[in-house]
Amino acid sequence: MAKAKTAGRLQLKKDLPLIFLCLPGAIYLIINNYMPMFGLFIAFKNINYAKGIFGSDWAGLQNFKFLFATNDAFVMIRNTLLYNIAFIVIGTIMSVFVAILFSEMGANIFAKIYQAGMVFPNLVSMVIVAYIAYAFLNSSSGFINMTILKAMGIEPVSWYSQPGAWPTILMVVYIWKNVGYSSIIYISNIAGIDKGIYEAAKIDGAGKFRQIVNITLPMLKPTIVIMTLMAVGRIFNSDFGLFYQVPMNSGTLYSTTQTIDTYVYRALMERNDIGMSAAAGFLQSIVGFILVVSANLLVRHVDPDNALF
Amino acid sequence: MKKRILASILAAAMMVSLASCSNGSDNSGSTASTGDSGEGASTGEVTTVDYYYINFGTIADTEPVDDVINEHLESIGSDVRIKLHMYDASSYNTQMDLMLSSGDPVDLYCPLTSVSTNAAQGKLYDITDLVDANCPNALEMTSDWLDTCKVDGRLYAIPVYKGVMLQNYLIASKEIVDELGIDLDQYTSLESIEPMLQQVKEAYPDMYPVVPLNANAYNFLDFYVGATNGYKIDMLGDRTSTCTGCIIGDDMTVVNLYATDAFRECCELAYDWMQKGYLVPDTSTSPDSASTLMAAGRGFCTTGGYGNAPEALENNSSISGSSTPSYYHVLEQPYMTTSTIGVTTCVGITSEHPEAALRLLDLFYTDEFVINSILFGVEGRDYVKVTDNTIDFPEGVDSTNIAYDSYTTCGIIGSQFIQWGRQTSEDLLMADREFMQTNIDNAVKSPAFGFSFDATNVRTQVSSVNNVITQYFNALTNGELDPNTYIDEFVSALESAGINDVIAEKQSQLDAWAASQE
Structure with a gap:
């Protein structure tokens, strides 16, 4: 017992510089990520400015009620989950695909140009993206209506009042904006794979496709699992x-574009109610937390080496 | 061991956060009470009042303005001094909420939402017992309107005295009206302008005859709730786009606005005009407003509410470079309801000297120099006097390089009837004041004028209902959806969101209010 204690003290002495090294980061985390958590109890309060945040009356689960008050609850939770699942699955497939293509191109000037071109959309603000999309979709002067559909002899479509088209439109916008950026992490992973393995495979007579399926993809698996786990944690956001x-x-599109975040924003813009906003954020965090833990449990069950913790 | 460390970290974190809260209020408390109180030593004790206001233009340095106003206050022997805090319109509300919740002293401010809601959330100081002694002039001037600022018989705000009766104007491009020889005076209602739209459509096929004043929404519904041709609808504290229950005319039964004939007729008109090509398709999503569309020659007319006289507005449209010279013609009188008196000045709950704040507020209604300095800045630097009531930019200064310009604050402060006019004539200004006064005197008042609704008990339903409204409202009132199918869908969605609970709550509060009035 005593031995263990001295060993522990020695260990601490050895680690002290490292601990100091991580101190600024830890302090930042505590101030920025942990201290605001005390605000979570606002979700259970009926905020009154005269009584202050701590003195306000408790409201029980009253603040959570509005999230589930209408059938909108079903629509927005469905949209949030389905879109995020689609983004995770298709986004990952696309980024891995793009990463493999890039690494096959080797390190020539064109690869650099294409890569920069694909990352660029990620740097564009969503507001600008919205107007780029508007330039395509706008019914009186949009590119799709005025050029493509006209050439094909099809009547112009009023895209902003066609809820059915939006899952596809949003998917395309998402892929366009994010794939280049998220493929970077896979490209760097592929670059880190031991070239010897590929050479050995080549000698054994494996073609390009075989090499990708049997070497690249298995080697990428841990990264894909971690990236997916992280995305799953944010599936409610x-x-x-x-x-x-x-x-x-556009109001007419709510059936396919309303998500929890937009619903909360719209509902609370009007009344500026701190309690309800906190309740919505609370719920998203709790569900996200549960999802990460359970997804990790699942991974640990199937493939213990790749689990996050 | 581990647990103990964790516990102490958490405890430390909590203490830090608590300490930071109390620190915040202490600090700000001391800054407010010191200020320049030392300077006016000759007149004895003076108090500095923090006034928070909105500027819709560029945020400027307010200190030189503080100085000229304080000099004036000292010369008239007042015991209050002013400290101005100018905020941008987009951040104002959030900023005020933050300051009030963290205990920073807010002496005077303008809540942009209803007095009843703010009072229920405890943001406002109860000024009932202080007003008689400290702001008698403001009280007398706004005495007819004070009921709108009361909650349970207690007074929480003083209304801004201004041309609150927003006339529903038809605003049409001068150039085209003259060219086509249109006589605007023959039109007396929104529906009656249709032949003119047809005429414009034929003469200028590329032009939209009616464009929305503000992007995304035509405001035709304002015409249908008005007092001349409209149904005289009191939305009981809401706006047309957030209405959770209204009363029509003298009938004190609360009904759903979106299930009324007024709403249906408005949507039918818009849908019909859209089919005929008079309106901009996709208005709900288009970022263009009347000012850009009319300046680009793509729009002929628009509709909108202004309190000012037509002559004054026409003069304005012809001087400011960005807008199109236009004719203004009144089509519909508004109905005077509690929400008509929407803009008020309040004392924040965190104020440390509410009495001094009210004494300063009183000057906003009586002292030309104080209010006009807040609006126009420093004489010589930001403006020069032309006549007693009119001013102009000084030599070499214009709206782009002016040091301080808060003209756009005019509608949220004190009395509009002592405000100067810039780049106008004495005659126009006086005509404008008279026009606004006449409209106030002749206003058709709702029987529920003075009633304000407290939504605290039904806030869940109000949030859900508002979400449903945003989903359908614009598309229907912009004529993009067929009212025959979508109004029914809209109304049933509202009902499932709980609008009937809100209506019932409104009805019971209204009944109680009506009983207390007798």
């Missing part, structure tokens, strides 16, 4: 810009 800006806040 949606990209606000994508769902609010790109559909131009």
Whole structure:
């Protein structure tokens, strides 16, 4: 017992510089990520400015009620989940695909140009993306209506009042904006794979396709799992810009573009109610937390080496 | 061990956060009470009042303006001094909420939402017992309107005295009206202008005859709730786009606005005009407003509410470079309801000297120099006097390089009837004041004038209902959806969101209010 204690003290002495090294980061985390958590109890309060945040009356679960008061609850939860699942699945497939293509291109000037071109959309603000989409979709002067559909002899479509078209439109916008950026992490992973393995495979007579399926993809698996786990944790949060800006806040599209974030924003803009906003954020965090833990449990069950914790 | 460390970290974090809260209020408390109180030592004790206001233009340095106003206040022997805090319109509300919740002293401010809601959330100071002694002039001037600022018989705000009766104007491009020889005076209602739209459509096929004044929404519904041709609808504290229950005419039964004939007729008109090509398709999503469309020659006319006289507005449209010279013609009188008196000045709950704040507020209604300095800045630098009531830019200064310009604050402060006019004539200004006064005197008042609704008990339903409204409202009132199918869908969605609970709550509060009036 005593031995263990001295060993522990020695260990601490050895680690002290490292601990100091991480101190600024830890302090930042505590101030920025942990201290605001005390605000979570606002979700259970009926805020009164005269009584202050701490003195206000408790409201029980009253603040959560509005999230489930209408059938909108079903629509927005469905949209949030389905869009995010689609983004995770199709987004990952697309980024891995793009990453493999890039690494096959080798390190020539064109690869650099294409790569820069694909990352660029990620740097564009969603508001601008919304107007680029508007230039395509606008019914009186949009590119699709005035050029493509006209050439094909099809009547112009009023895209901003066609809810059915928006899952596809949002998917395309999402892929266009994000794939280049998220493929970077896979490209760097592929670059890190031991070239010897590929050479050995080549000697054994494996073609390009075989090499990709049997070497590249298995080697990428840990990264894909981690990236997916991280995305799953945020499955209840949606990209606000994508769902609010790109559909131009058009009411008719709510059935396919309303997500939890946009609903909360719209509902609370009017009344400026701190309690209800906190309740919505609370719910999203709790569900996100549960999802990460359970997804990790699942991964640990199937493939213990790749689990996050 | 681990647990103990965690516990102490958490405890430390909590203490830090608590300490930071109390620190915040202490600090700000001391800054407010010191200020320049030392300067006016000769007149004895003076108090500095923090006034928070909105500017819709560029945010400027307010200190030189503080100085000229304080000099004036000292010369008239007042015991209050002013400290101005100018905020941009987009951040004002959030900023005020933050300051009030963190305990920073807010002496005077303008809540942009209803007095009843703010009072229910405890943001406002109860000024009932202080007003008689501290702001008698403001009280007398706004005495007819004070009921709108009361909650349970207690007074929480003083209304801004201004041309609140927003006339529903038809605003048409001068050039085209003259060219086509149109006589605007023959039109007395929104429906009656249709032949003119047809005429414009034929003469200028590329032009939209009616464009929306503000992007995304035509405001035709304002015409249908008005007092001349409209149904005289009191939305009981809401706006047309957030209405959770209204009363029509003298009938005190609360009904759903979106299930009324007024709403249906409005949507039918818009849908019909859209089919005929008079309106901009996709208005709900189009970022263009009347000012850009009319300046680009793509729009002929628009509709909108202004309190000012037509002559004054026409003069304005011809001087400011960005807008199109236009004719203004009144089509519909508004109906005077509690929400008509929407703009008020309040004392924040965190104020440390509410009495001094009210004494300063009183000057906003009586002292030309104080209010006009807040609006126009420093004489010589930001403006020069032309006549007693009119001013102009000084030599070499214009709206782009002016040091301080808060002209756009005119509608949220004090009395509009002592405000100067810039680049106008004495005659026009006086005509404008008279026009606004006449409209106030002749206003058709709702029987529920003075009633304000407290939505606290039904806030869940109000949030859900508002979400449903945003989903359908613009598309229907812009004529993009067929009213025959979508109004029914809209109304049933509202009902499932709980609008009937809100209506019932409104009805019971209204009944109680009506009983207390007798």
